[in-house]
Amino acid sequence: MASYEIVPVEMxxxxxxxxxxxxEVELRRLKRLKLIFIVQRHYLGVALTFMGYDALGSKALVEKGIIDQVGPEIGAGKESNIHLAINNEGMQFLIKIHRLGKLDFRATRKARSFIAEKRHLSPLYESRLSAQREYEALTNLYNAGISVPKPIAQNRHIVAMEIIIGTDLYRVKKNEYESQEQILNLFENILQEIRKATATGFIHGDLSEYNIRLDEKDYPVLFDWPQYIETSATHAKEALMRDIGNILKFFFRKFNLAYKIEVMDIVNELLNAPIEN
Ligand SMILES: Nc1ncnc2c1ncn2[C@@H]1O[C@H](COP(=O)(O)OP(=O)(O)O)[C@@H](O)[C@H]1O
Ligand SMILES: [Mg+2]
Incomplete structure (x- = not known):
């Protein structure tokens, strides 16, 4: 599938x-298991389904001794399924299965090679890139001491990582906090992690109350990194402003925290760039 959207059966x-x-017998068996599509184009061909790709990715992780058992789905984002898993020592972690785009071979759309047209990557390929990027970001950030889930392994479109026991920030209730100081402290901890990530070269790019979790000690953990932006990118400044702005807006909306900061000053300080109008 590196060179064919639909692989010829003959090949x-x-x-x-x-x-x-x-x-033919083997392919029909795989089709019954919903692991492949069999597609009639100007030749008879085969393509993996997401389930087939899941099977390959999880098989590789099982063979590497990472996964022993996979449990129920514990969270679904816009572009992923998240399952509990355990290794053969009984340690729990989670696997995030990236799913970008939809596979649809029923439509009579024109046969085309996704790979030849670089702009149109196949959904499986895009999902793998997304997992690779997330794993890369988590590895760099974790090693630099930033508060992110500890990455464990990655294969194809699957990333294994530490479970953060706690609560997503968007679900936190205002009355769980006794004072404005506590709320301000939480905000400053988040800002501190953003600073450290930026110093390591990473801007989240989709940061909000939906991609931050508070651990058991109420400390923020920043997750969901596949769309990260490098601090050297031309749009780094906009991305960082948006990330910090989202957090500020959330704290204002939920906790009435009217925190006086110049986002622009922080961004410029972090990116070491001159102020622009
Ligand atoms: N390391 C983790 N520990 C615990 N829960 C997590 C972890 N990563 C993700 N989740 C849960 O799964 C949900 C979706 O994860 P996320 O990485 O944001 O996926 P998406 O890219 O689809 O938005 C999160 O909102 C969170 O509740
Ligand atoms: Mg998310």
């Missing part, structure tokens, strides 16, 4: 050195 048979008949 599969020749690589496996299977007879036409045997290839």
């Amino acid at each position: 599969i048979a020749s690589i496996l050195k299977y007879s036409e008949k045997r290839t």
